[in-house]
Amino acid sequence: MKEKIEQLLEKYWEGETSLQEEQELKSLLSSQSDFEEEKAFFGAFESFKKEEPVNLVIPKTKVRKIDTMWMSWAASVAIFTASFVGWRVYEQKQEEREAYVEVMQAFALIQSNMAKGQEQMQVMNEIKYLNTTNQMFGTVKK
Incomplete structure (x- = not known):
């Protein structure tokens, strides 16, 4: 045992x-x-x-109550500020895009005018093969 x-x-x-x-x-x-x-x-x-607990008092812990009113105001201000900043960035990007489009249109206009000018210069290409000014004006010395 x-x-x-x-x-x-x-x-x-x-x-x-x-x-x-x-x-x-x-x-x-x-x-x-x-x-x-x-x-x-x-x-x-x-x-x-x-044993049974007699007159057992559980102390209440002090719970800090968070005031949500100021938090809602702070959240509103944060959302408003973020929206404002976001809108400004969007507008700036739009302005940059518009400026880019205008520059590209200006380059296209320059390119088309340059092509027209080169067509008009085609006559000059024929003249550059002449050797002398007399040949150009049709007078030749004998």
Whole structure:
């Protein structure tokens, strides 16, 4: 019997006992005259289990209430500011886009005028092959 109690105590201190083994250990300890320290240990648990808390007052922790009014105003201001900044950036990008389109139109106009000018210069290409001014005006010295 003593060996059984020692085995169960060893398992109990190792944390390997089941609920049935713990119940068996308690009943074996109550029937034995030895193991006074273990009896006192398990007896203290039993006395704690029987005690009921009397006039137990749980202190209330002071919960800080957050005033949401200023948070809503701050959120509104933040949204308004972000919207304003976003709109300004959008307008600036639109202005840059419009300026880009105007520059590209100016380049297209320059290119078309240059093409017209090159067509008119085609006559000059024929003249550049003449060797002398006399050939140009049709007078040749004999």
